[in-house]
Amino acid sequence: MSLKRLLAGTRFYQLITYSAEVDDDIAHRRLHKLKLRMAERHDLPDVRIIGSRRFWRVPVGCVYAMVLSAVLNLAALRPAFSVLWILAGAIWLVLLILVMLMIEKGQHRGLQLFLYSAFFHAALSLVTLAAGLILCPLSGVFWLCWSAGALLVWAAWRMMNSEEMFRLVRWCLANKMRRAHTKALQRPSEKRALKRAKHRDEPDR
Numbered sequence: 001m002s003l004k005r006l007l008a009g010t011r012f013y014q015l016i017t018y019s020a021e022v023d024d025d026i027a028h029r030r031l032h033k034l035k036l037r038m039a040e041r042h043d044l045p046d047v048r049i050i051g052s053r054r055f056w057r058v059p060v061g062c063v064y065a066m067v068l069s070a071v072l073n074l075a076a077l078r079p080a081f082s083v084l085w086i087l088a089g090a091i092w093l094v095l096l097i098l099v100m101l102m103i104e105k106g107q108h109r110g111l112q113l114f115l116y117s118a119f120f121h122a123a124l125s126l127v128t129l130a131a132g133l134i135l136c137p138l139s140g141v142f143w144l145c146w147s148a149g150a151l152l153v154w155a156a157w158r159m160m161n162s163e164e165m166f167r168l169v170r171w172c173l174a175n176k177m178r179r180a181h182t183k184a185l186q187r188p189s190e191k192r193a194l195k196r197a198k199h200r201d202e203p204d205r
Contacts, residue, residue, distance in 0.1 A: 073124055
């Protein structure tokens with residue numbers, strides 16, 4: 001309960017709560033509420049990298065920071081080399097990219113999975129620290145790699161809760177609401193459809 005209260009003050013958790021409210025409005029076809037939400041200001045982050053607009057800089061940076069932190073935690077313990085480590089890292093990177101695509105579509109589950117992935121990497125960093133204190137507490141390489149990995153986890157968390165990430169996800173949710181609102185307006189009401197079907201079935205008098 002205390003963890004939930006702690007998270008409630010973060011921007012990313014506010015996005016998760018807002019996304020759940022949007023999904024509920026869409027599921028119950030509260031078109032008036034959707035219209036009010038769409039009337040709110042949703043600015044697309046305007047970020048320029050090497051002269052080009054790349055508003056996905058923050059989420060992509062989060063993904064790479066998480067993956068690189070896992071690599072550094074693994075390097076800190078210096079296990080025997082195996083192709084499986086490379087394969088696992090590639091699969092994990094693909095999974096995180098898929099989560100980002102879910103967020104782009106405004107899916108609530110994508111935001112939840114991204115939050116869980118941040119917790120996973122924080123837990124991985126703590127497990128690596130515990131293992132390192134037992135196996136190689138005096139190794140300078142261990143402390144260098146682990147510190148860099150922990151710093152990347154912290155940086156990923158900061159980026160997740162940045163103003164830029166907040167604006168980007170709200171913009172994605174606004175696009176989702178527009179699609180749902182347009183689809184609902186184009187779909188005939190069930191009552192009207194039943195009435196037309198009834199008239200078609202009635203024999204001509």
